[in-house]
Amino acid sequence: MKKKKHAGVERLKSRYGLLFVAPFIVGLLLFFVFPLLSSVQYMFSNISFEPGNTVITWTGLENIKYVLFEDPYFINNVVKGFSTFAYSFPLILVVSLVMALILVQKFRGRILFRGISFMTVIIASGVVIEYVLRYQGSDITGAGVETSIMEDMIDVESILTVLGLPTQISGYFQVVLNSIMTVIWNSGIQTLLFISGLQAIPDQMYEVSKVEGATKWEEFWFVTFPMLSKILVLVSAFTVVELFTAKTDRVVSSAYTMMQSQNYHESTAMLWIYFLIVGVVIALLYIPFHKFCLKRWE
Amino acid sequence: MIASFRKKSVNRVTKRTRPVLYSLFRLIILLAISYVIVYPLLYMISSSLKTASAFQDPSVLWIPKIFTDENFKVAFEAMDFKNAMLSTLGFEMVSALLETATCAVTAYGLARFNFPGKKLLMVMLVLLIMVPPQMIIIPMTINFSQLDFLGILKLTGGLFGKELRPNILDTAACFYLPSLFSVGLRSGILIFIYHQFFHGLPKELEEAAWIDGSAPPRTFLQIALPSSSVAIITVLVLSVVWHWNDYYLAVMYTSEKFPLAVSLASLPQRLSLIGIWPGDIRNTLGVMAGCVMFVVPILIVYLFLQRKFIKSIDRVGITG
Numbered sequence: 001m002k003k004k005k006h007a008g009v010e011r012l013k014s015r016y017g018l019l020f021v022a023p024f025i026v027g028l029l030l031f032f033v034f035p036l037l038s039s040v041q042y043m044f045s046n047i048s049f050e051p052g053n054t055v056i057t058w059t060g061l062e063n064i065k066y067v068l069f070e071d072p073y074f075i076n077n078v079v080k081g082f083s084t085f086a087y088s089f090p091l092i093l094v095v096s097l098v099m100a101l102i103l104v105q106k107f108r109g110r111i112l113f114r115g116i117s118f119m120t121v122i123i124a125s126g127v128v129i130e131y132v133l134r135y136q137g138s139d140i141t142g143a144g145v146e147t148s149i150m151e152d153m154i155d156v157e158s159i160l161t162v163l164g165l166p167t168q169i170s171g172y173f174q175v176v177l178n179s180i181m182t183v184i185w186n187s188g189i190q191t192l193l194f195i196s197g198l199q200a201i202p203d204q205m206y207e208v209s210k211v212e213g214a215t216k217w218e219e220f221w222f223v224t225f226p227m228l229s230k231i232l233v234l235v236s237a238f239t240v241v242e243l244f245t246a247k248t249d250r251v252v253s254s255a256y257t258m259m260q261s262q263n264y265h266e267s268t269a270m271l272w273i274y275f276l277i278v279g280v281v282i283a284l285l286y287i288p289f290h291k292f293c294l295k296r297w298e
Numbered sequence: 299m300i301a302s303f304r305k306k307s308v309n310r311v312t313k314r315t316r317p318v319l320y321s322l323f324r325l326i327i328l329l330a331i332s333y334v335i336v337y338p339l340l341y342m343i344s345s346s347l348k349t350a351s352a353f354q355d356p357s358v359l360w361i362p363k364i365f366t367d368e369n370f371k372v373a374f375e376a377m378d379f380k381n382a383m384l385s386t387l388g389f390e391m392v393s394a395l396l397e398t399a400t401c402a403v404t405a406y407g408l409a410r411f412n413f414p415g416k417k418l419l420m421v422m423l424v425l426l427i428m429v430p431p432q433m434i435i436i437p438m439t440i441n442f443s444q445l446d447f448l449g450i451l452k453l454t455g456g457l458f459g460k461e462l463r464p465n466i467l468d469t470a471a472c473f474y475l476p477s478l479f480s481v482g483l484r485s486g487i488l489i490f491i492y493h494q495f496f497h498g499l500p501k502e503l504e505e506a507a508w509i510d511g512s513a514p515p516r517t518f519l520q521i522a523l524p525s526s527s528v529a530i531i532t533v534l535v536l537s538v539v540w541h542w543n544d545y546y547l548a549v550m551y552t553s554e555k556f557p558l559a560v561s562l563a564s565l566p567q568r569l570s571l572i573g574i575w576p577g578d579i580r581n582t583l584g585v586m587a588g589c590v591m592f593v594v595p596i597l598i599v600y601l602f603l604q605r606k607f608i609k610s611i612d613r614v615g616i617t618g
Contacts, residue, residue: 010412016514017411021419024404024489027479028422035437036429042436054440099331102324114608116332122539122600123339127563128589132338184334189536196616200498230617237428238487245430247545252432259550264436271432 042268049262063269071270077250078274082281085243088183092239093232096187100194101224120188129185130247186242190235197231198224244278339593346370346587350579369587372580376568377561377588383595386542386557393473393482394541398534400480402526405492406518410504423493426486431546439550442472472551483547484540488533491616495529496522498615528610535600535607542596562592 043063045056067074103114123129160169201224209219245252251274258267340360345353346369348362373379408419443465466472476482480489499522507517523530545559552560561568565588566576574581600607 013411013514014413017407017413017416020407020411020514020518021404021413023400023479024407024481025419027476027481028419028426031438031476031479031481032422032426032429032434035434035441038437038440039433047440054444098327102328105324107321107324111605111608113328113332115604116335118604118608119339119597119600120335121536122596123543123593127543127545127559128342128593129338131585131589132342181334184331192611193616196611196614199612200615200617234490234616241428241430245432252430255432256546256549259436264440268436271430275430275433 039268039272042265043272045265047264059265063265064273066266067270067273073254074251074270074273077254078277080250081244081274081278084249085240087179088186088243089236089239091179091183092187092190092243093235095183096190096235097194097228099187099191100198101220103191104195104198117191118188120185121192122188123185127247186246189242190239193231193235193238194228197228201227240278240282244275342586342589342593345583346590348583350583353579353583369580369583370591372569372572372574372584373565373588373591376572376574376584377558377565377591378556379558379561379591382556382558382561385552385555386559389470389473389552389555390541390544390548390557391538392470393477394534394537396474396477397480397482397485397488397537397541398530400478401485401488401533401537402492402523402530403518404480405489406496406522408489409493409496410501410514410522423486423489426481427490428486431483435546435550438472438476439467442467442551467551468553468555473547483537483544488537491533491536491614492526492529494616495526495614498617499526528613531603531606531610532614535603538599539596558592562588 041056044058044060046059046062048055048057099117103110103117160166160173205223205227206219209223214222243249247253251270255267255270255274258270344360344362347365348358349364349366349368352358352362352364408416408423445464445466466475473482477485503521503525504517507521508514512520543559544557545563548557548560549563565585566581569581569584570576574584
């Protein structure tokens with residue numbers, strides 16, 4: 001008798017739970033699952049528009065063949081995307097972790113520096129940063145030159161001259177500095193997530209490690225880092241999605257150009273192929289991390 | 299033991315200077331990063347106030363001798379600022395508020411209750427975070443151009459002889475609908491933040507409310523929500539900021555009533571329509587002024603919420 005009543009309460013609660021997530025389920029079906037499925041369909045079809053109707057005809061592997069073998073830029077753009085990823089990803093993680101570790105400490109001016117570093121969250125995801133970082137300056141003749149603001153900020157050539165190095169290599173430094181700048185501007189959300197994760201680590205852990213006589217370095221590697229492992233996965237996932245879908249990514253931007261001329265099928269195929277490649281690469285990177293790091297820390 | 303021994307062996311001077319050196323090091327890193335962040339903003343503001351000749355004059359560094367509002371006037375006209383602002387407020391900001399509300403409901407359901415299919419929903423949530431919005435933007439656009447829910451509206455064509463499939467592109471509905479069902483712009487990560495917070499919130503109070511006969515919807519509104527201002531502020535700020543900057547969805551969903559982000563993205567071309575070609579310095583300066591006009595409203599909002607936001611980040615407790 002008692003057990004039955006208990007089961008009734010559980011059922012009632014689970015019904016309330018379903019009530020809470022019901023809109024989400026509907027939304028997922030309408031605005032996520034079905035669009036995703038139809039985009040799979042578009043990949044193998046040709047889309048044309050008639051007044052009041054969309055005509056979708058099956059064309060098999062046409063679009064995929066076009067993207068892989070006929071599009072002259074696709075392979076190049078994929079390589080570009082991955083090379084940006086290769087240096088940005090580790091740098092963003094390191095920069096945001098260092099920022100977070102500094103900003104959780106208590107010191108004078110902390111609020112000010114936090115405010116400044118969170119400002120990137122507000123501006124970086126937008127159109128503005130593209131203008132500010134890339135589209136700058138013009139030479140004295142008045143012809144617009146695409147230079148970066150970085151050149152304005154740090155005079156690389158004069159530094160090299162002072163150090164006695166040949167000025168020819170200033171180009172490389174420019175590229176490196178430019179990347180650093182982009183990385184700092186893109187690590188706002190990550191810093192924020194890390195700070196939130198760091199605050200959630202219980203103080204007892206640090207007290208114990210102090211009692212055990214751990215150095216600061218050991219404390220970081222054996223307490224902070226393992227405790228952050230899960231948030232590290234979250235931040236990595238977020239960073240991967242951000243990097244490969246940024247407005248500056250060439251595959252995505254060329255797909256968008258195609259979309260705006262209503263070339264829906266080929267751009268869909270292009271995006272699918274791209275993100276499938278990305279997915280496979282990320283999975284290959286994640287498996288060893290999971291096996292050797294996460295498992296061991298647990 | 300070892301550490302204390304080590305500490306004793308270090309001589310007194312280094313013992314005292316080490317923390318100083320460390321804070322100096324910290325200050326240098328912070329200043330360097332702040333420089334990288336603040337410089338472009340100041341540059342943007344300073345050049346938007348310059349005339350074309352002052353911009354080229356090497357003797358004018360930061361503060362121009364004559365301030366000009368010419369660039370702002372030009373950008374204001376080219377961006378169609380008033381209407382763009384209205385669409386940003388009407389479409390994007392309302393959608394952000396809706397999203398903040400509905401994501402809380404979904405996350406509460408996921409964090410507090412057990413029901414069949416919950417695991418599947420969590421997997422879908424991860425997918426929602428991971429799948430780039432670009433993947434579904436095309437089907438969404440096509441669907442919105444001939445609105446249909448799983449073929450139901452198409453049936454009306456058979457019943458009444460005339461199809462009831464409105465084109466809702468370029469209206470507020472295509473921004474509101476996904477947000478109403480908590481699958482809007484980056485809803486996945488917002489639900490996740492809420493979920494983490496509710497997960498860490500003590501359950502006892504809500505259980506007491508259940509025993510006292512309060513149904514979960516009421517418990518949610520009267521007990522859970524009032525104690526989760528931290529999560530609400532975090533999500534609200536993120537959602538507002540992301541919607542304000544949203545370009546990808548807006549550029550596909552709108553054809554005339556462009557929000558600010560879209561009209562800013564095409565500002566160089568728009569300026570050339572009123573006779574200021576790319577390559578002309580006035581074009582660059584106009585773009586700078588446009589950027590300032592775009593950033594300032596959201597910066598003001600941020601400055602008001604900043605202290606609360608920073609504190610919220612400390613306490614929202616995302617553990618992954």
